[in-house]
Amino acid sequence: MFTGIIEEVGTVKELCTGNEFGVIKVECIKVLQETNIGDSICTNGVCLTVTEKGENYFKADIMGETLQRSSLGECEYKSKVNLERALCFNGRLGGHIVSGHIDGIGQIVSIEENIDGTWFSIKTGKNILKYIIEKGSICIDGISLTVAYVDDELFKVSIIPHTLKNTNLIYKNLNSKVNLECDLVGKYIEKFTNFMEKEDKEKQSNITREFLIKNGF
Numbered sequence: 001m002f003t004g005i006i007e008e009v010g011t012v013k014e015l016c017t018g019n020e021f022g023v024i025k026v027e028c029i030k031v032l033q034e035t036n037i038g039d040s041i042c043t044n045g046v047c048l049t050v051t052e053k054g055e056n057y058f059k060a061d062i063m064g065e066t067l068q069r070s071s072l073g074e075c076e077y078k079s080k081v082n083l084e085r086a087l088c089f090n091g092r093l094g095g096h097i098v099s100g101h102i103d104g105i106g107q108i109v110s111i112e113e114n115i116d117g118t119w120f121s122i123k124t125g126k127n128i129l130k131y132i133i134e135k136g137s138i139c140i141d142g143i144s145l146t147v148a149y150v151d152d153e154l155f156k157v158s159i160i161p162h163t164l165k166n167t168n169l170i171y172k173n174l175n176s177k178v179n180l181e182c183d184l185v186g187k188y189i190e191k192f193t194n195f196m197e198k199e200d201k202e203k204q205s206n207i208t209r210e211f212l213i214k215n216g217f
Contacts, residue, residue: 001087002042004095004144012079020064031083042084045142045179047100070102071177080168082142095144096137104128108176117158131182139181
């Protein structure tokens, strides 16, 4: 689990993909502290397991499902990636609970600099938008952000200068792709609601004509 508070911006040094599998090498310093082989590092919002570690880098495998759902497979040499080590429960939860499991990809369709921050408009599918609510949380490339606006086609977030300076958002342009993870709470509520509706329908389907006659109706 992660918080969505970026600790460091790393640099992709290698990315090898093929046969629905990939290996990534990321240059970094801070997130290597107290990190061991087998630990998790959130990389642009994707939970990756460290398989190799050096003085200024780590390597991790990328599964085919991750390559399909995220933009990691499109990273190039020297691409900038947001990094965060796994949450320690004796620390503060500065953002929101982030699993590191990407729901889908968004595309930046507008970047506007205003007095109150830099506004990013991100277009994504309805399967993602249904979980996004105004003032709710959204994880963009591993960054915990608050939704400022949402409609049926896109949503907007306002980025303060500190976040812009200390994440890879400063390198983003129009049409750049970003990884999206929706708030876990919304997905659990949907699952529970669908389960209850299904259970109610199954109970109703058991009340047949024969059942009513047998019970004196």
